[in-house]
Amino acid sequence: MLSSTTLLAILSALALTSVQSAPADKDSLDSLANKAGKRYLGTAIQSYQLVNNPQYVQILESQFDAITPENEMKWEVVEPTEGNFDFSGTDKIVTEAKKTGSIIRGHNICWDSQQVLKNHIDAVIGRYKDDLAYFDIVNEPLNENGTYKANVWYNVLGESYIETALRYAHEVAPKMKLCINDYNIETVNAKSKAMAKLSAKLLAKKAPLHCMGFESHFIGGETPRDIPASMRQFSDLGLEVPMTELDVRIPVIANDQPANATVAKAQVDDYYTSISACLGNEMCPGVSIWQFADPTSWIPGVFPGYGAALLYDAEYKPKSTYYVVQQALRDGKKTATHFKGCKV
Ligand SMILES: *[C@@H]1O[C@H](CO)[C@@H](O)[C@H](O)[C@H]1NC(C)=O
Ligand SMILES: *[C@@H]1O[C@H](CO)[C@@H](O)[C@H](O)[C@H]1NC(C)=O
Numbered sequence: 001m002l003s004s005t006t007l008l009a010i011l012s013a014l015a016l017t018s019v020q021s022a023p024a025d026k027d028s029l030d031s032l033a034n035k036a037g038k039r040y041l042g043t044a045i046q047s048y049q050l051v052n053n054p055q056y057v058q059i060l061e062s063q064f065d066a067i068t069p070e071n072e073m074k075w076e077v078v079e080p081t082e083g084n085f086d087f088s089g090t091d092k093i094v095t096e097a098k099k100t101g102s103i104i105r106g107h108n109i110c111w112d113s114q115q116v117l118k119n120h121i122d123a124v125i126g127r128y129k130d131d132l133a134y135f136d137i138v139n140e141p142l143n144e145n146g147t148y149k150a151n152v153w154y155n156v157l158g159e160s161y162i163e164t165a166l167r168y169a170h171e172v173a174p175k176m177k178l179c180i181n182d183y184n185i186e187t188v189n190a191k192s193k194a195m196a197k198l199s200a201k202l203l204a205k206k207a208p209l210h211c212m213g214f215e216s217h218f219i220g221g222e223t224p225r226d227i228p229a230s231m232r233q234f235s236d237l238g239l240e241v242p243m244t245e246l247d248v249r250i251p252v253i254a255n256d257q258p259a260n261a262t263v264a265k266a267q268v269d270d271y272y273t274s275i276s277a278c279l280g281n282e283m284c285p286g287v288s289i290w291q292f293a294d295p296t297s298w299i300p301g302v303f304p305g306y307g308a309a310l311l312y313d314a315e316y317k318p319k320s321t322y323y324v325v326q327q328a329l330r331d332g333k334k335t336a337t338h339f340k341g342c343k344v
Helices: 004-021 029-035 047-052 054-063 088-100 114-127 152-172 190-204 227-235 261-279 320-334
Strands: 040-045 066-069 103-107 134-139 177-182 211-214 217-219 243-253 286-289
Touching: 029 040, 029 320, 040 047, 040 054, 040 103, 047 054, 047 088, 054 088, 066 088, 066 286, 088 103, 114 152, 134 152, 152 177, 152 190, 177 190, 177 243, 190 227, 211 227, 227 261, 243 261, 261 286, 261 320
Parallel strands: 040 066, 040 286, 066 103, 103 134, 134 177, 177 211, 217 243, 243 286
Antiparallel strands: 211 243
16 A cells, blocks of 8 residues: 555646646746736737747747737738738637647727628637637727727727627627727726726626737836726726736847946836736736737837837847746746636
């Protein structure tokens, strides 16, 4: 007969094996996030890289267990002209996610009339209704002062377009978690307060809203210190608060080199602050980075003079930002608030 100590040793060895069997690397970002009580650690990707960049695929598959199509599920790519759909990019992304068992965050829907909206939701959400865990149904609806953006659908349908879109989507995909997603709501300000008010109003009408995406495009040294307080505005309403597009840009000289040690240090601290904010809120399912390697980042194209915003360098080697994310996840395990998802 086995002694109880031996038995315990064998049982814990077995338990360890089963925990580690999914991601091979026990220190990979996704496995560390899972151990810290989170559902996932994700990234945005492009199908072009899946097809053409083996290093990219290797990192994707070994480090991340949630995927967001960076652009390919957007209206102008999926439905370039009315009624004509092109799913070639998104199909590749969904196939990749299913191969590795990653969850998928769909991103995003917009429209210019009620019927066109309904057709688009039927086609896109209908196609992937059993594949996607989350979908950013409404993207960036508010101005900085908290008023509605006068976009084409607001102008046609008024503020009810948000509720209408959520209800259509829920009809088509009753198990999918439906989100609003925006930037500059990561701090308590006019915009996040207005967003919390809008959320409460929608929930009072029993609109199927399940999550508020915190985009989290930060600048090194300027990342808000009150992300936890802003998250509470939404998690107290019962909404999940995923970080959906995290990157931390800094001033760079040539080749994505940080301008100096001060900005590089601020960036590392900001990654720690950001990851810790999600770890500290039981309604935050996980963090998604907006691409993971600097050569594929949107930042240099949109913010000239800034860059180096991600976790891997031009040679696809992990940077100090990668190691600080690991550190934050390891520290988070000690204080883990286990993720409590909302009901759909
Ligand atoms: C809020 O901001 C928008 C966009 O900048 C502007 O058009 C609008 O006049 C502002 N409204 C108020 C009440 O300040
Ligand atoms: C580092 O670079 C930033 C951005 O260019 C600049 O504002 C700051 O003064 C620099 N600090 C040092 C110590 O050189």
